[in-house]
Amino acid sequence: MSSAPLTSTPPPLLPAKSKSPPPHHPLLSHLPHCTNLRSLAQLHAAAVKAGLAAHPAFVTRLLTLCTPPGAHPAHLAYARQVFDRVPHPADAVWYNTLLRGYARSPSSSAAAAVRVFVRMLEEGVAPDTYTFVSLLKACAAARAGEEGRQAHALAVKVGAAGHEYVRPTLINMYAECGDARAARAMFDRMDGDCVVSYNAMIAAAVRSSRPGEALVLFREMQAKGLEPTSVSVISVLSACALLGALELGRWIHDYVRKLGLDSLVKVSTALIDMYAKCGSLEDAISVFQGMESRDKQAWSVMIVAYANHGYGREAISLFEEMKKHGIKPDDITFLGVLYACSHSGLIC
Structure with a gap:
């Protein structure tokens, strides 16, 4: 298998054999161990030689491996080429897998997702709820309102x-x-109460700089007996940050502890950001120091918090500590460090 050449283009499918290979073919067990595109292409080449490349079980697993959350564009492109080489794909799962990949990719392309969807209709494959969920998510990620x-x-x-x-x-x-009116119209037409719908509306209100509306929706959700999720509280903490509502933020922090959500990294990061923007660096530090684990965003938000409060040396010290932990800085991290330097008269 190691002799197969590296290629970003899948090998051509050989004519189907008279007998379809069994779904438990040995090659299938090797698929989960392909950690990069090179090994995946090599295994795919071996599958072509074995007459397995067009087998539903193989195609399904191959597409799934190429479309994880945050899939690299090269993996998505490979998955699409694999899919396009199947003469008449009739399995809705294949279409949905590709669409889900586009929906979860940071470089999502609504046009590419739409093309997959159009082919689905042309092949006479009926879309299901999962199809529409992934297609709409891809449109949202690409800000493709018309599609x-x-x-x-x-x-x-x-x-x-x-x-x-x-x-x-x-x-x-x-x-x-950016169509807040349409989002609200959809929300108002709901027949029942749904936490996910409330989360979407609360997040929409925050994104469009309407923190007061976000808080009203949050209280409405609580009044209806719907238990908030991490998504709910992260959005509401952002609303508190926009309003500078420190006491309300503290109340939500207590509420988060009761729900047991304070152990989640993203929630703690939102708390740090809220406290810092509401003027309480002490509370932000306390949350940061109490975190059992921290991701890149948590470190960056704390560095920015120090910088914004004029603690340049502390921001740079934290930046050095971040690097010692093996966390790779991103644009936000460097902006925080530069801001700390400029406001503290330091030379970075």
Whole structure:
């Protein structure tokens, strides 16, 4: 298998053999061990020689491996080429896997997702709720409002728009695409109470700089007996930060502890950001020091907090500590360090 050449283009499919290879072919067991595109291409070449490349089980696993959360564009491109080489893909799971990959990619392309969806319709494969959820998420990630509206229209036509998974995704898509009115209209037409829909609306209100509305929605959700999730509290903490509402932020912090969400890295990071922006660096430090584990964002937010409060040396010291922990800085980290230097008269 090591002799197979590296290529970003999948090998051509050989004519199907008279007997379909068994779903438990030995090559299938090697797929999970392919950690990069080179090894995946090598295994794919071996699968072509074995007549396994067009087998549903192999294609499904190959596509899944190429479309993890945050998939690299090269992996997505490879998955798409694999898919395009299947003469008449009739498995909805394949389409949904590709669409989910586009939805979860940081370099999401709504146009690419739409092309997959169009082929699905051309091949006569019926879209399901998972199809629309992934397609709408891809449109939201790419801020493709027009494509999102077209997907919404088709979801209405096939009776999928009111589904419990599709409806919140529609709200989020409109919010991400800057159409707050459409997002609110979707929310107001809800038949029942749904935490995910409330989360989408609260996040939309924060993104459009309407923190007061976000807090009203949060209280409304609590009044209806809906238990907030980490997504809910992160958005509400952002609303507190925008308003500079320190006491309300402290109350939400206590509430977060009761819910047991304070152990989540993203929630703690939101707390640090809220306290820093509301003027309480002490509380921000306390949360940071109490974290059992920290990701890049947590370190960066704390560095920025020190910088904004005029503690340049502490920001730079924390930056050095971050590097010692093997955490690779990003743009936000460096901006925080530069800000600390400029406001403290230091030379970085």
